[in-house]
Amino acid sequence: MKNFRATRLAGMPTSIFSTMSKMAVDYKAVNLGQGFPDFDGPPWIMEKAFQAMEEGKNQYAPTVGIYSLKKNIAKTIKKYYDIDRDPDTEITITAGATEALYSTITAFINPGDEVILFEPYYDSHQADVILAGGIPRYVTLHKPDFTIDPDELRNAVSAKTKMIILNTPHNPTGKILSAGELQLIADIANEFDLLVLSDEVYEFMLFDGNKHNPIAKLPGMKDRTITISSTGKTFGMTGWKIGYAICSQELTESIRKVHQWTTYAVNTPGQHAMAYAFSMIDEYLPEFRSTYSRKRDLLYNALKDTDLKPHLPQGTYFLMIDLPDGRFKNDIEAASYLVKEHGVATIPPSVFYSESDEGKTMLRLCFAKKDETLKAGIEKLLGAL
Numbered sequence: 218m219k220n221f222r223a224t225r226l227a228g229m230p231t232s233i234f235s236t237m238s239k240m241a242v243d244y245k246a247v248n249l250g251q252g253f254p255d256f257d258g259p260p261w262i263m264e265k266a267f268q269a270m271e272e273g274k275n276q277y278a279p280t281v282g283i284y285s286l287k288k289n290i291a292k293t294i295k296k297y298y299d300i301d302r303d304p305d306t307e308i309t310i311t312a313g314a315t316e317a318l319y320s321t322i323t324a325f326i327n328p329g330d331e332v333i334l335f336e337p338y339y340d341s342h343q344a345d346v347i348l349a350g351g352i353p354r355y356v357t358l359h360k361p362d363f364t365i366d367p368d369e370l371r372n373a374v375s376a377k378t379k380m381i382i383l384n385t386p387h388n389p390t391g392k393i394l395s396a397g398e399l400q401l402i403a404d405i406a407n408e409f410d411l412l413v414l415s416d417e418v419y420e421f422m423l424f425d426g427n428k429h430n431p432i433a434k435l436p437g438m439k440d441r442t443i444t445i446s447s448t449g450k451t452f453g454m455t456g457w458k459i460g461y462a463i464c465s466q467e468l469t470e471s472i473r474k475v476h477q478w479t480t481y482a483v484n485t486p487g488q489h490a491m492a493y494a495f496s497m498i499d500e501y502l503p504e505f506r507s508t509y510s511r512k513r514d515l516l517y518n519a520l521k522d523t524d525l526k527p528h529l530p531q532g533t534y535f536l537m538i539d540l541p542d543g544r545f546k547n548d549i550e551a552a553s554y555l556v557k558e559h560g561v562a563t564i565p566p567s568v569f570y571s572e573s574d575e576g577k578t579m580l581r582l583c584f585a586k587k588d589e590t591l592k593a594g595i596e597k598l599l600g601a602l
C-alpha cells in the first residue's frame with residue numbers, strides 16, 4: 218500500500234505528555250510529568266453532574282454551549298477583570314482548551330500565514346499552526362526569568378504575520394508575563410494589526426498574591442484578542458474536557474464555524490455542573506490557591522538547596538529545575554535516566570523549543586499531586602543526585 222498519511226503530519230511527533238506518562242506506567246515510576254492532578258476534583262461539582270444526568274440532561278447541548286455556563290463565565294470575567302462579554306455571542310464552550318485552540322487557529326490561519334510563538338511553547342499551539350499550514354516564528358523567553366527581548370519580538374514580525382500566541386501564567390515555566398511584556402505584545406499587535414491568541418488556562422492558579430492581567434483589557438486589544446481557558450484547570454477536572462473561547466462576535470462566528478464540525482457540542486451534564494462551579498468560584502478559590510501554593514512550596518523547598526536548582530513558579534502547577542552542570546548530555550537523557558533508573562517521570566522541555574538550546578538544561582516537574590506522591594517523587598529525584 219502507498220503511504221496514505223497527509224503531508225501536514227510529516228515530522229509530527231507523539232505528544233511528550235503521552236510518551237512520559239506511558240513510560241511512567243511501563244517503569245512503575247512516580248509521575249511528576251504530565252500536568253494533571255492525581256487527586257479528584259471537588260465532590261460538590263460531581264454531585265451537580267449526577268443531578269443533571271438524573272434530571273435527563275443527557276442529549277446534545279446547544280453547539281455553542283449551554284446558556285447558564287456561558288452566563289456564569291461572563292459574570293466571572295466581569296467580576297475578576299471588569300471585562301464585559303455577551304454570553305450569547307462572545308463565549309463558546311469547547312472540548313477543553315485544546316479544542317478551543319484548534320478551532321481558533323484553524324479559523325484564522327491560512328497556509329503561509331506566520332504566527333509568533335514564545336518558546337518554550339505549549340506543544341499544541343505549535344502543532345495547530347502547522348496543521349493549518351501556518352509558519353511558526355519563535356521568540357525565546359530567556360532564562361533565568363524567562364523574559365521577552367523586545368528586539369527579538371519586533372524582528373519576528375513580518376508582512377505575513379497574522380497572529381501572536383501567548384500563554385500566561387506560563388506552562389512550563391510558571392512565569393506570569395509582566396505588565397511591560399503584555400504592553401509590548403499589545404503595542405505590536407495594534408501597530409501591525411495582528412490577532413492575539415491568549416491561552417490563560419492557569420488564570421486562577423497564582424501564588425504569592427500575584428494577580429492575573431488579561432491582555433484583552435489593554436487599549437485596542439478587546440476586538441483582536443481570543444482568550445482561551447479551561448475548567449479542567451480551574452476546577453481540577455482535566456478529564457471532563459470543558460474549555461472555552463472568549464472574543465468579539467465577529468471572531469466568535471468564525472471559531473464556531475470550525476467548532477461545529479469538530480466536536481459540534483460538549484458533554485451536557487458536565488456543562489451544567491461547571492455552570493454551578495462558576496457560581497461558587499469566590500468560595501472555591503481561596504482553598505484552591507492555598508492547596509497549590511502549599512504543594513509548590515513543598516517541592517521548591519525540598520529542592521532549593523540541592524543540585525537540582527528550582528525556578529520558583531509564580532503560577533501554574535509546574536516548576537522547572539536546572540540540571541546539574543555536565544551531569545547529563547541533555548534533558549532527554551536526564552528524563553530517560555530518571556524514569557528508567559530512579560522511577561520518577563518528568564518532562565524534558567527541549568521539545569517545547571525550536572530555536573534556543575536553553576530547554577536542554579532543564580526538566581519540568583508537575584506538583585498537582587498528592588503530598589505522598591510528591592514526597593515519593595522528591596525522594597527519587599534526590600536519590601538520583
Ligand code: PMP
Binds near residue numbers: 312459
Ligand atoms: N493550554 C495549556 C497551556 C495547557 O497547559 C493545557 C493543558 N494542560 C491546555 C491548554 C489544554 O487544556 P484542556 O485540558 O482543557 O484541553
Ligand code: GLN
Binds near residue numbers: 235251252388
Ligand atoms: N497540558 C498538560 C501538560 O502540560 C498535558 C495535557 C495533554 O497531555 N494534552 O502536561
